[in-house]
Amino acid sequence: MKVLTILGTRPEIIKLYSLIHEFERNSEVEHILVHTSQHYDFKMSQVFMEELRIPTPDYFLNIRSGTHAVQTARLLESLEKVLMETEPDLVVVLGDTNSTLGSALVAAKLKIPVAHIEAGCRSFDLTMPEEVNRLVTDAISSLLFAPTETTAQNLYFEGHPRDRVFMCGNTIVDVVEEVLKNHRSNRPMDDEYILLTMHRAENVDDPQRLKSILEGIKQINTQVVFPAHPRTIKRINEFGLKSFVDDIDNLEIIEPLGYVSFLNYMMHSKIVLTDSGGVQEEVILLNRPCLTLRDSTEWPETVWAGGNILVGWESKKISETANKLLNNEDEYDRMANAKNPFKENAAKCISQKIIERYHARSLSRKRIDLRFAKYPLPHLHIGASVEPQNVSLSFDSDGNSLPKDIGEYNISRD
Ligand code: UD1
Numbered sequence: 001m002k003v004l005t006i007l008g009t010r011p012e013i014i015k016l017y018s019l020i021h022e023f024e025r026n027s028e029v030e031h032i033l034v035h036t037s038q039h040y041d042f043k044m045s046q047v048f049m050e051e052l053r054i055p056t057p058d059y060f061l062n063i064r065s066g067t068h069a070v071q072t073a074r075l076l077e078s079l080e081k082v083l084m085e086t087e088p089d090l091v092v093v094l095g096d097t098n099s100t101l102g103s104a105l106v107a108a109k110l111k112i113p114v115a116h117i118e119a120g121c122r123s124f125d126l127t128m129p130e131e132v133n134r135l136v137t138d139a140i141s142s143l144l145f146a147p148t149e150t151t152a153q154n155l156y157f158e159g160h161p162r163d164r165v166f167m168c169g170n171t172i173v174d175v176v177e178e179v180l181k182n183h184r185s186n187r188p189m190d191d192e193y194i195l196l197t198m199h200r201a202e203n204v205d206d207p208q209r210l211k212s213i214l215e216g217i218k219q220i221n222t223q224v225v226f227p228a229h230p231r232t233i234k235r236i237n238e239f240g241l242k243s244f245v246d247d248i249d250n251l252e253i254i255e256p257l258g259y260v261s262f263l264n265y266m267m268h269s270k271i272v273l274t275d276s277g278g279v280q281e282e283v284i285l286l287n288r289p290c291l292t293l294r295d296s297t298e299w300p301e302t303v304w305a306g307g308n309i310l311v312g313w314e315s316k317k318i319s320e321t322a323n324k325l326l327n328n329e330d331e332y333d334r335m336a337n338a339k340n341p342f343k344e345n346a347a348k349c350i351s352q353k354i355i356e357r358y359h360a361r362s363l364s365r366k367r368i369d370l371r372f373a374k375y376p377l378p379h380l381h382i383g384a385s386v387e388p389q390n391v392s393l394s395f396d397s398d399g400n401s402l403p404k405d406i407g408e409y410n411i412s413r414d
């Protein structure tokens, strides 16, 4: 079986680590690895490839930076050539980046089945580029590997067929366990510190929001260490915020860290302050409290478990929540001891499911199964036996749906 795995950014490299090793070990799998080069700096890519002993990719697509359209367009053109040349049985993508979306799109158009790892994650905020990428990727993928029960439910409620959705767990658990097992952890700093990461477009591309977050950090009563993403550094300079940042006495900006060092910094931090998806997942595994600089999260399990609080971007809320936590031992312990909501050994389960499907000749998904999608209106195609339901819609003369119809969409789901 020929499996082609795509990675392109820091979180994809880290979270695909265990699955890549699973494929590489399996004699039934001929594995092809493609790096889109969406992330290309040594500290955003190669450091993780080396630390996690990921084999040198067979292809680099060199898409690098650009607008969403430019980045995606470069990927579509270059990956199409690779897929036509290699003819894989399956393309594996993870997460919600432009590399994920572009790769799923090229493969789906070439009728190559796509397996999406981290399917069903939803922030329900369509202003985030990641949410667009998640929705489209799930819509066109053949195998949907939901990391949690909540994400599997999201997929069911969107009408994805149940025999296409698997809940194998979260690959982040595999990589964190592996790194902790093999590396001794030393305190990176003598004094107490909060670890900060921030790079999301909705925070750092908006000067008002970026300044507000920085003001919140300035009001925190302990030092804050920030391994800064290149996007954030670029925006701080573009928005003329460099001297403002230099004047924040409790903020220390450092270069992005390799994975072993970053986990070490997280483990010894007092609190982690972040807008990252991956970091929210890791903090709860490491028994630290997480404060998330966002209004929504695609990892609600971390909040429900009590280990994560959404603090948004307003300075007062950020500093007050952090300072309160630093002064309240009971509350601090409660958050730090929140139970891990993620299931382990995901990569093994995912690769087994893929191989089973290959042997059963059912990797691809040819049509939307209306029994699962529960479309309220009759659809017809040869061989389908979908009972028509009597749903009458009415619209006013301006084309608006009349509210009286809404009650008729009382679709029950088990
Ligand atoms: C991307 C993902 C985001 C993910 C993040 C992980 C999309 C739409 N966004 O955001 O979901 O959370 O990766 O880190 O795919 N840059 C460098 N060197 C690099 C890479 C980037 O300097 O190696 C700078 C460039 O100025 C670039 C900017 O960072 O314009 C943003 O990079 P880009 O890949 O567009 O998005 P990320 O912010 O990294």
Ligand code: UDP
Binding pocket: 010, 011, 014, 197, 199, 227, 228, 255, 256, 257, 258, 259, 260, 262, 263, 275, 276, 277, 278, 279, 282
């Ligand atoms: N990370 C790292 N070094 C850093 C910052 C983050 O190794 O300096 C790791 C982090 O542990 C997590 C991943 O990068 O596994 C998250 O990537 P990022 O925050 O860039 O993307 P997101 O998860 O938000 O898509």
